[in-house]
Amino acid sequence: MSNxxxxxxxxxxLWSAFFAYLWISDEMVRFLGPxxxxxxxxxxxxxxxxxxxxxxxxxxxxxxxxxxxDGMSRSDVVGIAALLVPIVAVIAVPQAELGAQAVxxxxxxxxxxxxxxxxxxxxxxxxxxxxxxxxxxxxxxxxTALGIGEGTPLNLTGFVSATNGPSEFTLTRFYVSCCAADAxxxxxxxxGEGAGYPDNTWLQVNxxxxxxxxxxxxxxxxxxxxEPPDNPYLN
Amino acid sequence: xxxxxxxxxxPDTRRLTATLLTILVAVLLIGRVWGLEDVxxxxxxxxxxxxxxxxxxxxxxxxALVSAIIEVYVPASWFGRVAGLPLPVQLPAAALGGFxxxxxxxxxxPVARRLIAKGMHPAAGLAFxxxxxxxxxxxLASTWVAYxxxxxxxxxxxxxxxxxxxLALTAGWAIGTDQARDLLRPRPGEGQEHDHAPSRPQMxxxxxxxxxxxxxxxxxxxxxxxxxxxxxxxxxxxxxIVGGLAQTxxxxxxxxxxxxxxxxxxxxxxxxVAVSFxxxxxxxxxxxxxxxxxxxAKLALLYGATFRRRFVLRLVAVVLPVTLAGSLWxxxxxx
Numbered sequence: 001m002s003n004x005x006x007x008x009x010x011x012x013x014l015w016s017a018f019f020a021y022l023w024i025s026d027e028m029v030r031f032l033g034p035x036x037x038x039x040x041x042x043x044x045x046x047x048x049x050x051x052x053x054x055x056x057x058x059x060x061x062x063x064x065x066x067x068x069x070d071g072m073s074r075s076d077v078v079g080i081a082a083l084l085v086p087i088v089a090v091i092a093v094p095q096a097e098l099g100a101q102a103v104x105x106x107x108x109x110x111x112x113x114x115x116x117x118x119x120x121x122x123x124x125x126x127x128x129x130x131x132x133x134x135x136x137x138x139x140x141x142x143x144t145a146l147g148i149g150e151g152t153p154l155n156l157t158g159f160v161s162a163t164n165g166p167s168e169f170t171l172t173r174f175y176v177s178c179c180a181a182d183a184x185x186x187x188x189x190x191x192g193e194g195a196g197y198p199d200n201t202w203l204q205v206n207x208x209x210x211x212x213x214x215x216x217x218x219x220x221x222x223x224x225x226x227e228p229p230d231n232p233y234l235n
Numbered sequence: 236x237x238x239x240x241x242x243x244x245x246p247d248t249r250r251l252t253a254t255l256l257t258i259l260v261a262v263l264l265i266g267r268v269w270g271l272e273d274v275x276x277x278x279x280x281x282x283x284x285x286x287x288x289x290x291x292x293x294x295x296x297x298x299a300l301v302s303a304i305i306e307v308y309v310p311a312s313w314f315g316r317v318a319g320l321p322l323p324v325q326l327p328a329a330a331l332g333g334f335x336x337x338x339x340x341x342x343x344x345p346v347a348r349r350l351i352a353k354g355m356h357p358a359a360g361l362a363f364x365x366x367x368x369x370x371x372x373x374x375l376a377s378t379w380v381a382y383x384x385x386x387x388x389x390x391x392x393x394x395x396x397x398x399x400x401x402l403a404l405t406a407g408w409a410i411g412t413d414q415a416r417d418l419l420r421p422r423p424g425e426g427q428e429h430d431h432a433p434s435r436p437q438m439x440x441x442x443x444x445x446x447x448x449x450x451x452x453x454x455x456x457x458x459x460x461x462x463x464x465x466x467x468x469x470x471x472x473x474x475x476i477v478g479g480l481a482q483t484x485x486x487x488x489x490x491x492x493x494x495x496x497x498x499x500x501x502x503x504x505x506x507x508v509a510v511s512f513x514x515x516x517x518x519x520x521x522x523x524x525x526x527x528x529x530x531x532a533k534l535a536l537l538y539g540a541t542f543r544r545r546f547v548l549r550l551v552a553v554v555l556p557v558t559l560a561g562s563l564w565x566x567x568x569x570x
Contacts, residue, residue: 008448015292022289031286035377035503043293050296050447057444075422075453077248081255082456085463086288088259089281092266096282101275105473177507180286181469182500184508200275 004072005058007080012051018087019044029231030097033176097232100199103161103172103185128154130173130186130234133209137216152209154218156188157226160197167193171205171218175234186234192220202228276470284466287533290501291341291458298342299450302349307443314354322356329359330403333367340368340502340528341458344537345450348419357418358411362403365554368502368528369399378524381506387517390569391506391524398525398561406529406553410546420543422453457540461533465499468532472497481514488522488562491515492555495527496535502528518566526558 019040022028028040072080090096098106128136128148136143143149161172171190174183190205197203207220271277317325329350336343347364351357368374375392382388411418480490491512500508505527509520530551538547 005445005448008452011452012448019289028289031282031289036290039290039293043289043296046293046296046300050444050451053440053444054448057441060441072248072252074248074251077251077255079452079456081252081259082459083452084259085459086285088263089266090285092263093272093277093281095272096278096285098279098282099275101470102279102283105279105469105471178501178503179290180282181290181465181498182505182508 002058002061004076005054005061007072007076009051009054009058011080011083012047012054014087015083016044016048016051018090019047026230029233031180033178033182033233034235036178097200097228098174098180098183099159100161100172102174102183103187106174106183106185128152130156130158130171130188131175133188133216133218134186137214143216148209149216150209150211153207154209155204155206156218157202157204157229158188159228160199160201160203161185161187162199163196164189166196167191168217169197171203173234174232177235183233189215189217190220190223191217192223197225202226280466280470283469284462287462287465287499288459291462291533292455294342294501295345295454295458296447296451298345299447299454301342302345302450303443303446305346305349305353306446307439309353311353314350318354318356322358325356325359326362326404326407329355329363330366330400330407331370332363333370333403334372336363336367336371340531340534341454341537343367344534344541345454348541349450351415351419354415356411357413357415358407360407361411362407365406365529366399366403369403369525370396371502374502374506374528377503378506381510387569391517391521394521394565395524398521398558398565399528401561402525402529402554402557405557406550409553410549413543418542418546420541422449453540454537457536458533461499461531461536464532464536465497468497481512481516481519484516484563484566485559487515488519488559491519491523492526492558495523496531498527499531499533500527516566517569518562518564521565522558522562525561526554529554 022031023040023044028037032039128146132142132146132148133154136146136148148154156171156173158171158173160169162170164170168189168191170187172185172187174185176183190207191210192205192207202225204224204226205218205220206222207218209216210219211217265271266277271281320328333343336346343364347360350363351360375396378395379388379392382391474494477490477494480486491509495505498505498508505524509523512520512523530547535547538550
């Protein structure tokens, strides 16, 4: 049994170390939303404690003279290898991110912009963001409460998720509640000379909103290519 | 132990170990050398897959922890007394126990398995397993927060709790008629190393860690596999394909139940996704919130490993019509 216990202790330690890495490096913001950040330190400590408990049990067995060295069963080997897969995947694709491809899969409903969460309380004191523009497009009442509409200045940072023509593209940012699996894309159409950035390029766009029928578009005054922010999501 | 145990065969697994390690190293090298992160679908898949596993594993560990405590530290006489209670008392008590067990579905499966194996009536164990991911306070609180902006928070929380409770009781009663040994799938080696009752604290601790790790690694592999399937489906299938079904009453509920199966979301997060389906009626959103925590791609694998053949089919055969009927009734009430 000791080989199995030793292998399990190693895998538990690896997972605890992986959680510690996510915690210390702040990389957890790429995988989880604010509601579940606590899972990372919790996982680090509990998995570490489980690994330690395993080591203690193993040591006690050895001190008690238990020299049993039976091999691992197939089930043990498969279980242990399976739990290594996510760690290997993260090392193999270290900068994995949700980009234009994910937007094309995650956009819900009829139309590219109908992914919604419950609207935030309108607060005219803060600068409008992707979510506000989205709700302003859905509800004139919301737009009025927030004071946004034709001519409102807007400064957004997001990534290019689609190119709609020589001078128009879609700027998007995801909202994540618990983990990347529940990510919801929020998009704003941007009109600007010199558009034509490749998908997934992070841009900071300054401009003013302009109505086109029922839809508010951002007419860019300045477009600047920027590094992806530390937290790529809207939270 | 009232479930069947099967002996452990210890074949030479060195070749299997070497093969699996080679595959893992090959995947790692292919990813780094060939630049998989430049392939957008690979990035989407890895991020969703890993985030699902990272979010679920601590809960699996907590479930395994509770399961190991039940096995090693709770006296058998306690389960004897519980098993002696009439089913009409056990069943609702177990389902309502979900209110006090704040873990998601990944944690409730090993606990339910252990409770049934220790003597709780299978119907009651199943009712607990199905109720806890819907009724636990964190899930209900997140549902309330998600729907508060739509002004229907109270209705959705009551609808989810009520339908979840009815579902757990109905499914437990309908499926839990089997004996434990006919319901639970035996595991290699289980029961052999602890047929004796460990008495010394050191022996108990050793048993405890053995059970903890056994459950964690057993359930963990299915969380990994289920997470991979869910991530693959999220990467490949556009969610917008269900959008066209939103206005047809029964079909819209079925479409969101199908989506809940595909997405395999944690029940503590699913309300924030459900509320985004604004083109679907509230009844269909409720179907998403009740069906998903009970039947999804990740859980189907976990159930398949925990219970005997056809359990998943039997579960779907009960859960689907109950959820559908409940969600339609909710829709009528909300109009």
